[in-house]
Amino acid sequence: MKENRTIHSKITKKFKTEDGQIVFQRGQGGEVQASDGTTYLDFVMGYGPVILGHGTESFTQSVAKSLLNGVMMPGYTSFHEEYLDRLLIGQPDRRGAFFKTASEAVTAALRLAAIETGRRGVIRCGFIGWHDAQIADSLKWHDPLASPLRYKQKYTANMRGVGDKEPALNWHDLSLETLEELIGAHRSTVGCLVIDAYQASMTTPELMRSAVDLARDAGVLTVFDETKTGGRISRLGYAADHGIDADLIVIGKALANGAPLSMLVGSTEHLATAEKSRLSGTFSKEMLAVYAALATLDDLETPRADYADGWAELGVIGTRVASSIAAAAEQTGAAPLVSAQPVMGGAMFELTYAEQLLGDRTRRDALLDSFTDAGILLLEGHPSFVCSAHRDTDWDELTRRSAKAFTQWLTTGAVER
């Protein structure tokens, strides 16, 4: 077998067959094809960015046409301005800083908090990025509160920007008492609370609102990290939808249908601090992602036959995907152990486990392999993602493949891969 030259991170290594790592070569709508010609129903969507679909015609044509205008100018352009005007419609006092990755945008928020409060420590709730202070001592945040796997600390050594004077703390259990204790114990060092909006799916908007109020009352800058949710469940995400008044929001992933774009959004006041503190980069002003983001908005803002806009349609599509997988679990007798449910309206969905499986890494990994073998790529221990092109899913085929996956999983044990 030919050796791959590409160095993988944990998340790019997930999908393999008995022959080894899957190498992808093309995407079309809601499906991807591997280099051996096998076609998969794709519910990974590049881990969230692909929101319209792979290689969709009007998006691709629109971006291709814009590219004739060039990819980078000496500074920001009328396209960046138009994008912000449309993204932040009706919010004239808000501004946005352009980044490529959400990790960059979160790092920007942390620096901004340090400048404004004089304190460099952070309290995190959820996965908030790959940079050192974001991932150091991190948990398995996408597992439910009842899962023993959630609480095992990872990446505990060799991370910069973390220590007694700048702690990276975890608000792990979504209890307000715990948050209050954390803030109380680290009042002199913590300047920022960053909440991954996905964590809100495990609690209520009221609790999240109280968490933001609590942090603000203690002089801690609040950030809602809508990297997975902004542009996917709605234009700006969960906090905007539920009137949660965080100081800053980070959006990313789904903004540009796969092109790299993330933004830090907040009041003119907060963003003025960002302007002074050199938060930028060579590629922050590139235009490919902005052309793609404008084409994505063009599509999602357009009313559909039965839906007010593309976000409403996505919710219905993902809800149907989850119920098709859940139906297959019922049919095959897997349902007492595993099922699927829509998350935050349905533009994301997730596998759900019976209690005895929550801590069983081996059986859970085996389930992912069985889905891959049956021609479905999805995530486990993490929400999966849908795109608009999944409206054309052959629903019987989805149920049939899911049933095949559950049957294989129930009848074979975990196979070493």
Ligand SMILES: Cc1ncc(COP(=O)(O)O)c(C=O)c1O
């Ligand atoms: C909530 C959240 N924040 C930040 C990140 C980091 O984003 P990026 O991979 O664009 O740096 C991710 C995912 O990767 C995420 O889910």
